[in-house]
Amino acid sequence: MIFIKNAKIYTITNGIIENGCILVDDGKIKEIGSDLVAPLDAEVIDAGGKNVFPGFIDAHCHIGMWEEGIGFEGSDGNEMTDPVTPHLRAIDAINPMDEAFTNAIQGGVTTAATGPGSANVIGGVFSVIKLHGDRVDDMVVRETLAMKCAFGENPKRVYADKKMTPMTRMGTAAKLRETLAKAFEYNQKKEAAGDDASKMPAYDMKLEAMLPVVKGEIPLKAHAHRADDIFTSIRIAKEFGVKLTLEHCTEGHLIADHLAKEGYPAIVGPSFGNKSKFELNKKTFDTPKVMVEAGCKIAIMTDSPVIPLEYLPMCAALAHRVGLEEVEALKAITINAAEILEVSDRLGSLEAGKDADIVIWEGHPFDLQAKVAVTLVNGEVVYRKS
Known part of the structure; x- marks a missing residue:
């Protein structure tokens, strides 16, 4: 279980969530919103100052x-x-x-x-x-x-x-x-x-x-x-x-x-x-x-x-x-x-029930200086910037 917090979330289909959170469980997005609480057994990723997009x-x-x-x-x-x-x-x-x-x-x-x-x-x-x-x-x-x-x-x-x-x-x-x-x-x-x-x-x-x-x-x-x-x-x-x-x-x-x-x-x-x-x-x-x-x-x-x-x-x-x-x-x-x-x-979008293919960006991906901080595929962290 992974909990992403303090993120600016570009859901694509439901607008942008400022200071948002995403709960990932069993490879899927379980919850997404602005007032979520991290489960005690979740790995917490603090995405403060970063942007989150679907893969x-x-x-x-x-x-x-x-x-x-x-x-x-x-x-x-x-x-x-x-x-x-x-x-x-x-x-x-x-x-x-x-x-x-x-x-x-x-x-x-x-x-x-x-x-x-x-x-x-x-x-x-x-x-x-x-x-x-x-x-x-x-x-x-x-x-x-x-x-x-x-x-x-x-x-x-x-x-x-x-x-x-x-x-x-x-x-x-x-x-x-x-x-x-x-x-x-x-x-x-x-x-x-x-x-x-x-x-x-x-x-x-x-x-x-x-x-x-x-x-x-x-x-x-x-x-x-x-x-x-x-x-x-x-x-x-x-x-x-x-x-x-x-x-x-x-x-x-x-x-x-x-x-x-x-x-x-x-x-x-x-x-x-x-x-x-x-x-x-x-x-x-x-x-x-x-x-x-x-x-x-x-x-x-x-x-x-x-x-x-x-x-x-x-x-x-x-x-x-x-x-x-x-x-x-x-x-x-x-x-x-x-x-x-x-x-x-x-x-294609960040919504509850969809695959947890999630990318945390340092900057906006349309900025050539932006870099990927973390990539998740099927709810698994598969890349983390060193």
Whole structure:
């Protein structure tokens, strides 16, 4: 049992509690408020003069799949041998021993959605994990989060070199449509067969992996930077009636009104760094502000290792610097991210009953001079500044 006292608590969903307290028990937030009394058997953490936030959430990265300081040996995010690989699972490639996990925890980031890269039209399954632990199976929040798919330059670049489809945006869209159509047909045959094994279609590992998509259980997680690619992802999602989240959404500020009407959530970024390819030429930190003001729900990503995960607060701060309201910037790395990942019943805000993923900051996390004093994950102190 842990009792945090004298804290300025940013609950995210219920305002700020001045001189507040949090009681943590059995990995959960048991009580939160301003007039709590510490149980006699609780470890007391005095957070006087400090700010308390929920652990930050990166809704799109590749932590553990491209390891720090390693080349080929630690590169496990893109299976560039087949443009359609829905049967791949992030959980089989994540190495929680990578130092990026420690760096993230020390930077106040406690949860991430991580998964395959964007080399393939369909890359495989993303998972949501906590960032503290030594066995990924014990860190999982949602093993089957979403099915990664990619539009734009990346699949073209990979498969043009191999003289394979897709070499064009048309080819990418066609590959995705073909796979979705086959998955729907496969599902219909399975349902029609019922308990009659003789009528069951031959087992297809790829189509089995696509069933949660066609059944509406998980979304397509669509890598799309350019406006036309964003619209193509929406067009296909609507054609097949499947769920969709817009990943990167680099030109989202150019089409924000359209995106607000469509209603698909967007995970924006990485907005820091150079414009490394043509489809990033309109990249700007204005995108989150413009999209929020249009009525879109957004989260902010690092796309780690593109931006190291511990700099997620910096990415939100830079969006705030150009006009995104502070509360909206904080939501983009807390409750909005949790809601888009469908884990807001456990994460994203400081509320009784939620996981005790709590970070005590010396300063405000949008201040580059601020430092993390203490990080808790599942109610356990996993980092304490020496």
